[in-house]
Amino acid sequence: MTTVNIISLNKTYPNQSLPVLKDFSLSLNDGEMVALLGPSGMGKSTLLKLITGIERPDSGDIQFDSSSILNVDPNKRGAVLMFQKSYLFPFLNVEDNIGFGLKVQGASSETIHTEVKRMLNLIGLPGIEKRKPGQLSGGEGQRVALARALVTNPKLLLLDEPLSSLDTTVRMNLQEAIRNIQRELGVTTIFVTHDLGEAMAMSDRMALLLNGEIVALDKPENLFHRPRSLAAARFMGVSTFLSGSQLPVKKDVCSSSEKMFAIRPEHIRIQKEACKDSTPGVVSDCVFRGEYIEYQVNINEMIVRARMPMPAPMFTHGEQVYVKFAEEYLFEVEN
Amino acid sequence: MKQGFTYLFRFLLYLILIAPLLLFAAYAFSTRWFFPQPFPIEWTVGTFQRVVHDSQTLSSMVQGVGIAFLVSVLSLLLALPAARVLGLRKFRGRQLAWLLIFIPSIVPPLAVGMGLNILFLRIGLAGTITGVVLAHIIPTLPYTIFTLSSAFARFDENYEFQALALGASPLQIFLKVTLRMITPSLVVAALFAFLISWSQYLLTLLIGGGQIITLPILLFSAASGGNPATIAALSLLFVAPPVLVLAFTARSLNQHGNEIREQY
Known part of the structure; x- marks a missing residue:
């Protein structure tokens, strides 16, 4: 029409x-x-x-x-x-x-x-x-x-x-x-x-x-x-942004530190044991939302927000955990 | 017990409102009612008939109602744009505009009337219906603007935007949306203007210069004449149009009040 x-x-x-x-x-x-x-x-x-x-x-x-x-x-x-x-x-x-x-x-x-x-x-x-x-x-x-x-x-x-x-x-x-x-x-x-x-x-x-x-x-x-x-990503609920040098996984495309990478909160995994490419951190906040749990993990003074679908492992405030950014979900954003 | 008080209160309220009218009626329809008698003994419709059949009474009533009607219409037409701006917009000098609008009702009417009389004499409006109507607009305008501006303060222009987007022309929007939305206040404002104009004595006398006779003028001269029966009969005629107008508008007011309440 x-x-x-x-x-x-x-x-x-x-x-x-x-x-x-x-x-x-x-x-x-x-x-x-x-x-x-x-x-x-x-x-x-x-x-x-x-x-x-x-x-x-x-x-x-x-x-x-x-x-x-x-x-x-x-x-x-x-x-x-x-x-x-x-x-x-x-x-x-x-x-x-x-x-x-x-x-x-x-x-x-x-x-x-x-x-x-x-x-x-x-x-x-x-x-x-x-x-x-x-x-x-x-x-x-x-x-x-x-x-x-x-x-x-x-x-x-x-x-x-x-x-x-x-x-x-x-x-x-x-x-x-x-x-x-x-x-x-x-x-x-x-x-x-x-x-x-x-x-x-x-x-x-x-x-x-x-x-x-x-x-x-x-x-x-x-x-x-x-x-x-970056602005668009923030809009869409992404809050974790990592520069190339902060990346625990070395994406082969680029490892230069000027590039920015982002990951959605539901693609961040938090686990008790360390594994390949995981980063240690401390749970600083935990909110139970029913369908998922929201964790805030402190990694070297950087707060990472993760959203784990239920059923998910329960961690308490101050617990030592390992954070894994699934490589396939990391994407590059323009600063 | 509580209900009993309510009824008593209501009865007293009605009594206060109706008692003067009853007294007027008693005076108008009785004859030879003198001091020691608590109630009239002889009743008659003679005085009333005489007053009604007096050609001056009827013509003064017609003239008064006509003037009051014209004043209502003109006052509303003048008030609408002013009230819209004062109700809907915030602008510098708004308070000053309000003051200017209210000044005629603060300044003593005698001062306004005298000044106006000189002006109207000069431009040939003294002693004419047009002159009296224009003079009556001065005391009515503050009330019509005030009433309508409060309606516009509650008015949401999005109703007009909706009508506009749906294809209505500016005139259609004004007639089918704006006027309909403010109808209750419009009726109240018209009522105010009508009542103020209808009971106007001083301005009618000054500008009319004895050539425009309305009922208040007749009433005043009768009052100085000292025949209580005539005064009472004229007074009853004087309250008739306002009571009729009030009765008529009260119905439509109630109806529109409900509609306004429905939208919230």
């Missing part, structure tokens, strides 16, 4: 010295869902405002299907929003809420009626047409908000932390629901979140955003297993 090109956007708010977005570029294929992941206040919401036309960029371009939309009125752009709060109009019932977009665009009442019915079936809540937003649960409200956004057949769907205020079970269900509906309708989607798990579960590609710039952009599985840069 729509390919989206965002080309070197710059945006600095007046009275602020630092830019919110710096040479920001991103391309989305037709029907693709790209997650924008980053700490709050990193320009994600500003980007959505630029796309919907609430704000104007200082420079750069936004294109839908290769034609610029910067001079298109915000209400003609076809970019719809879904926020953390449903923002359903409290004075309208569910049917009129979902039908709002069609109505203001001048659709006939029969069209609205059938479309609303179709959307309610799609979101799995048939028959709630006459309910008021106040009578819906948080999850239902978000489903209706999604239906209201999608009924207009938008070019681009923008999701701004849509699940952040929901509890875990509802959240999981909705992740699935949104993902399925998005795939079924094939609507191009930008999904803004600060939750890594959610971004990985839902998106086709993931962009890591830091200080208004994309530091990494790839499929979730690639980013998870092999983040290229």
